[in-house]
Amino acid sequence: AQTVTQSQPEMSVQEAETVTLSCTYDTSESDYYLFWYKQPPSRQMILVIRQEAYKQQNATENRFSVNFQKAAKSFSLKISDSQLGDAAMYFCAYTGTASKLTFGTGTRLQVML
Amino acid sequence: NAGVMQNPRHLVRRRGQEARLRCSPMKGHSHVYWYRQLPEEGLKFMVYLQKENIIDESGMPKERFSAEFPKEGPSILRIQQVVRGDSAAYFCASSPVVGSGNTIYFGEGSWLTVV
Numbered sequence: 399a400q401t402v403t404q405s406q407p408e409m410s411v412q413e414a415e416t417v418t419l420s421c422t423y424d425t426s427e428s429d430y431y432l433f434w435y436k437q438p439p440s441r442q443m444i445l446v447i448r449q450e451a452y453k454q455q456n457a458t459e460n461r462f463s464v465n466f467q468k469a470a471k472s473f474s475l476k477i478s479d480s481q482l483g484d485a486a487m488y489f490c491a492y493t494g495t496a497s498k499l500t501f502g503t504g505t506r507l508q509v510m511l
Numbered sequence: 512n513a514g515v516m517q518n519p520r521h522l523v524r525r526r527g528q529e530a531r532l533r534c535s536p537m538k539g540h541s542h543v544y545w546y547r548q549l550p551e552e553g554l555k556f557m558v559y560l561q562k563e564n565i566i567d568e569s570g571m572p573k574e575r576f577s578a579e580f581p582k583e584g585p586s587i588l589r590i591q592q593v594v595r596g597d598s599a600a601y602f603c604a605s606s607p608v609v610g611s612g613n614t615i616y617f618g619e620g621s622w623l624t625v626v
Contacts, residue, residue, distance in 0.1 A: 441600060443617035489553055498567060499615060501553040
């Protein structure tokens with residue numbers, strides 16, 4: 399079974415600074431996808447970024463980028479120029495041959511003024 | 512293009528009552544997923560449905576919980592004889608086609624409180 403591990407229950411960052419959230423996963427599949435979802439206080443699940451395992455290039459979406467290390471099974475999220483609106487729970491997720499998502503336990507990000 | 516629509520957003524039930532949560536997928540999406548989020552935890556997969564078929568129910572509790580996605584109308588997650596431990600946020604998600612990596616879009620969730 400696939401597992402997703404987020405070892406940082408909480409992180410904080412100063413506004414305008416950069417923060418990296420960690421995620422590792424375990425799988426025996428070769429074809430899979432990885433995602434980061436953001437859950438603000440409204441509790442809605444918002445897709446931040448996705449990465450195809452077969453692509454070597456790291457995905458980027460504006461201020462959000464990932465560091466995908468396939469051999470190490472690591473998928474960290476970097477948030478640059480942090481803004482107050484980035485404060486939320488961040489969940490790393492995996493999907494493989496089964497269509498369902500497996501989520502990590504989440505990292506709560508605080509953004510300080 | 513409306514997103515995934517869930518209702519009710521908030522539901523309060525007494526122990527022993529039934530809870531019905533509804534989900535309308537995004538237009539053009541034929542695959543529906545239900546996830547449960549207990550307080551201070553991540554989302555846990557419950558069930559994956561296509562129209563009139565349950566594809567994967569490996570995350571569904573064996574008793575009291577059922578799900579359907581009829582040919583017409585929304586998907587329904589039904590919880591019979593609710594207990595306090597069923598209090599959680601229930602998220603529905605949809606995707607356009609089956610296959611690894613198709614982005615899954617989430618609704619805003621339904622919060623069930625059992626008193």
